[in-house]
Amino acid sequence: MSNDVLLIFLTDTEKSSVLSLALGKEKAKEITEKLETLTHAITEKLACRKIVFYQGNEPADTIWNKDTYTIQAATGKYLNNKIEHAFSEYIIQDKEDINKVIFILADCPNLTAGIIEKAFESLNKHDVCIGPEKKGSYYLIGMKEPLSFLFSNKLWSDKQLLDASLEELIEQGKKYYTLPELQCVNDIYDLQLLK
Numbered sequence: 001m002s003n004d005v006l007l008i009f010l011t012d013t014e015k016s017s018v019l020s021l022a023l024g025k026e027k028a029k030e031i032t033e034k035l036e037t038l039t040h041a042i043t044e045k046l047a048c049r050k051i052v053f054y055q056g057n058e059p060a061d062t063i064w065n066k067d068t069y070t071i072q073a074a075t076g077k078y079l080n081n082k083i084e085h086a087f088s089e090y091i092i093q094d095k096e097d098i099n100k101v102i103f104i105l106a107d108c109p110n111l112t113a114g115i116i117e118k119a120f121e122s123l124n125k126h127d128v129c130i131g132p133e134k135k136g137s138y139y140l141i142g143m144k145e146p147l148s149f150l151f152s153n154k155l156w157s158d159k160q161l162l163d164a165s166l167e168e169l170i171e172q173g174k175k176y177y178t179l180p181e182l183q184c185v186n187d188i189y190d191l192q193l194l195k
Contacts, residue, residue: 003099004048004120005090009074009082010036010106012055032106035185037063039106042113044068048120053086083141084151091146102129102142107184111139115179122177128169130162131179137161139182147174 011017011032040063043050052064053074064071076082083103092099100123102116108131115131119142122129128147131140136159141150149168154161169176 003092005099005101006043006046006048006050006116007053007083007086007090007101007103008039008043008050008069008106009053009079009086009103010055031185035109036106038109039104039111040064042111043116046113046116049090051086051090053082055082079156080151080154083156084148087143087151088146088148091144100142100144102140104131104140105184107186108133108139108182109185110182115182116140119177119179122179125175126177127174128176129179130165130176132162132181134181134183135159135186136163137184138165139184140179141165147172 017028050069052069052071054071055074058071058073062071074082075085086103087101090099090101100120102119102123104111104116111131119129119131119140123142123144127143127145128150129140129142130138133139137156138161143150149172150165154164158164166176
């Protein structure tokens with residue numbers, strides 16, 4: 001096992017989301033579970049530490065085997081705070097033992113193990129890797145040093161998140177690698193991705 005760490009954030013099905021408002025909580029939970037199953041399938045065999053963060057209630061019956069995955073509660077009020085806290089917890093700052101940390105949400109059905117592996121590989125030569133999401137955010141972000149400016153005053157759902165992040169990386173003199181653009185399941189119009 002390498003020093004690489006994959007942070008997987010699960011959707012909080014208890015909170016009102018666009019999907020639960022449009023389809024009802026039970027149908028939204030069913031869709032969320034399908035997305036989690038897809039995410040589990042692509043991450044299970046990856047040679048890295050895998051940390052699954054739940055938001056809301058801890059999952060009772062779970063596909064996330066505790067021999068393969070570490071399961072813990074996400075800390076923070078907003079998603080960007082939770083992601084920043086997770087990065088700061090798992091990025092080793094000892095320059096003798098640098099690890100690469102990548103974050104994904106379990107809501108991107110076209111994400112593959114190959115893309116995640118490419119993201120880890122890209123961090124050998126770049127400070128940050130980003131997987132652009134079609135609606136202006138990103139489905140993946142990775143780094144090997146804490147870069148808090150990427151999370152300060154940011155809304156995950158902001159359609160300008162990707163552009164603002166890339167601008168800040170350039171301003172800070174950080175090299176970044178862009179992965180293929182994918183689409184996440186954010187609303188009912190995205191459900192065709194699951195067919």
